[in-house]
Amino acid sequence: MKKILITVVWALLVGGIGSLFVFSNKKQSNETCRTLKVKIEYQNAETLINESYIVKLITREGIRIKGQPLKHIPIAEIQQLLTKNPYIKKSSVRIGVDCIVNVFVEQRIPLVKVMPAEGVPFYLDTEGAIMPLSPGFPVRVMVASGLIRTRTSVKKEYSAGTHPEPFKMLTPDLQKVYVAASALNKQDFTRALAEQLYINTQGELELIPKIGEQIILLGDTTRLTEKIENLNTFFTRGMDAEG
Template structure:
């Protein structure tokens, strides 16, 4: 008798848990969205604004705040945000208070092509359009289009990730022969880099030259610094 009573209690307990779970899920599904909120992982330079992201969140039925949460497809909302030209990655989720929230990482420019075509090269080596909201302080890229710019990515990326080079190099110029020249901030000489190879070696040589010339106060005496000859830095005086 006791075992039968215990079995009945167990069945009732299971039924109660299932009921409470179903009730909570139904209540959660019927809850209305209370709005949206946007967080940027880097909020200093906004290539896309909070308002623009909010507009994307409510652009179609997936982001309509009048819909119940059961109608939301968060993957579709994320896909919508990630298709934006200024967004590198977006994560979308629902808060406990019913808000549709987005954590947004913007694309990061490392160079800006100027000329017949104007656009950015981003840190992943992809073409990025200019933003109406902010202009990035990155080296200018001369003589490039949306096809040949990818060959310069290793060079421009190296410059961007080096504190000394990113401070002093203001432009990357692609010559007709496919070689490269670099322009320096507040200095008259041109750095002839040559082909995009042996990048680390060439820049280490350049840094050693720059340090020595700075100590000797000779930086202003050169018009061209050539890095293409292996371990040598060949300078041409004014």
């Protein structure tokens, strides 16, 4: 008898909580949105986008949020819009219990600015995704130039960021630039030293440092870690000798 009573009590509790949850959701869906809040995680990178950019990205598509019934706000459409943006690595859109639409965005990290042989310049991020330059937000990163061949339309490649491995979507020249820039960026010294990567007529990588007038031939990307370690040692010993 006691066991049956406990079972009945649990059933009533579960049923009551379920009814309360349904009632709460139904009530919230009839509420109107108080405002839109945007939070951006920059991962210690320089700014490419800000809160105003995200709001304009949403509203210029004709999506109204503030003052609209929560049940009419197209959360899935907003999420898809953010996912397609070349500056955004991850995003989520949620409606809070306070009737506020919360947008969380993680910005991509620009690694190198590419000045191709033909076409417009762009950024490669730390995963190999292509991003357009961001008007109003100049970024100080390594530059890559020379005989860098890209596909017919770089703009079509912006969506490569949605690919799980954007590096594999790059042309061979861009893969070469990405690998070299990533390796140089791993160490504080070489990151500070590297001014520009250049692909010469033989398809070899050259490094132009910020100090001195020499051009350092890196060649291809094989044994790149060893080459950079030797470069680090060379400059460090040179500075110690001068000191």
